[in-house]
Amino acid sequence: MMALRAHQRGGPEQLIYEEAPKPVPGPDEVLIAVRAAAITLAELTWPETWTAEGVDRTPVIPSHEFAGVVAEGGANVQEFVAGDSVFGLVPFDRDGAAAEFLTVPAACVAKKGPLVPDVTAAAAVLPALTAWEALIDQADLRPGQRILIRGGAGAVGSFLTQFAKAMGAEVTATVRSASAVGRTKSLGADHVITTGHSLDIPRVSGFDVVVDAVGADVPEWMYAAPRPGGHLIVLQEPPNQELAAKYGVTATFFIVRTRRDRLQQLAARIANDEVEVAAGLMFPLASGRAAYEAKPSGKTVLTVE
Numbered sequence: 001m002m003a004l005r006a007h008q009r010g011g012p013e014q015l016i017y018e019e020a021p022k023p024v025p026g027p028d029e030v031l032i033a034v035r036a037a038a039i040t041l042a043e044l045t046w047p048e049t050w051t052a053e054g055v056d057r058t059p060v061i062p063s064h065e066f067a068g069v070v071a072e073g074g075a076n077v078q079e080f081v082a083g084d085s086v087f088g089l090v091p092f093d094r095d096g097a098a099a100e101f102l103t104v105p106a107a108c109v110a111k112k113g114p115l116v117p118d119v120t121a122a123a124a125v126l127p128a129l130t131a132w133e134a135l136i137d138q139a140d141l142r143p144g145q146r147i148l149i150r151g152g153a154g155a156v157g158s159f160l161t162q163f164a165k166a167m168g169a170e171v172t173a174t175v176r177s178a179s180a181v182g183r184t185k186s187l188g189a190d191h192v193i194t195t196g197h198s199l200d201i202p203r204v205s206g207f208d209v210v211v212d213a214v215g216a217d218v219p220e221w222m223y224a225a226p227r228p229g230g231h232l233i234v235l236q237e238p239p240n241q242e243l244a245a246k247y248g249v250t251a252t253f254f255i256v257r258t259r260r261d262r263l264q265q266l267a268a269r270i271a272n273d274e275v276e277v278a279a280g281l282m283f284p285l286a287s288g289r290a291a292y293e294a295k296p297s298g299k300t301v302l303t304v305e
């Protein structure tokens, strides 16, 4: 098969479109013919992209968010048959979806039905699962609570904004550019703060929950923004516990896990037009390196013929 691979650790310059062995599904795995693969620009910096249990696993195939068609199920797989239209998230320490085929544990896959376009499904998987895990499992967000989302118009941020509003919270979002204000309000933000390129503080405080969905260093004002006893969730790195103690807040980090029930719920919401998915640029798989170099806003998706 053809795939985008990196033989050495590094950035997009390491990515080569080349022939690679077609994977064979294990007993609990599914072989998927990929139709769309979304990328997260930061994934080339994650340790799991390059190692599994500390062991180098190059050459690696990036991109973990896929939509496609089941080609074959392993011996123990009952829930899928060849031809099912599916989507899901590949664990980060396995070869990913920037390829004509991938294998993935069946537990990481859900049927999506024909009404959900492949590109939309692939673009939604990681940000939606991450947003739900942050709001439900980490924050236990309740109706009426006040939440601040830094980067509320980004890939994860736009799902945080939509889901937090749907859960009945009062949502404040920060965005970098004034041009993002209208869209962020239409996603459900009650208040939008424009920060420009400064890391400096909008002077805000008293939030029950604060989520940093930007991906740069977490500025100190984020630790001061929750109320005493409130919760700061950082998506990009483990937070600074000294600063958390200084401001009397709980600060946590997590790595998103795949849940089939949430994937099914996501597919239903997309099919019913109940959620907006910020798919950005599309590139054919063969131009995958350019996709990683492009750094546009919104989710970049590789398409596979």
Ligand SMILES: NC(=O)c1ccc[n+]([C@@H]2O[C@H](COP(=O)([O-])OP(=O)(O)OC[C@H]3O[C@@H](n4cnc5c(N)ncnc54)[C@H](OP(=O)(O)O)[C@@H]3O)[C@@H](O)[C@H]2O)c1
Binding pocket: 040, 042, 043, 126, 127, 130, 150, 151, 152, 153, 154, 155, 156, 157, 174, 175, 176, 177, 195, 196, 197, 198, 199, 213, 214, 215, 216, 234, 235, 236, 254, 255, 256, 297, 298, 299
């Ligand atoms: N822990 C996990 O399991 C997990 C899962 C998924 C993602 N993540 C992490 O979450 C982070 C966000 O990912 P993403 O895919 O959502 O990235 P993204 O689409 O690039 O979103 C980042 C957003 O932050 C905005 N932004 C940048 N600087 C800002 C500032 N100073 N103030 C306000 N907004 C600012 C960006 O605006 P512009 O468009 O103007 O640049 C963009 O909208 C990344 O670090 C990623 O690695 C973690």
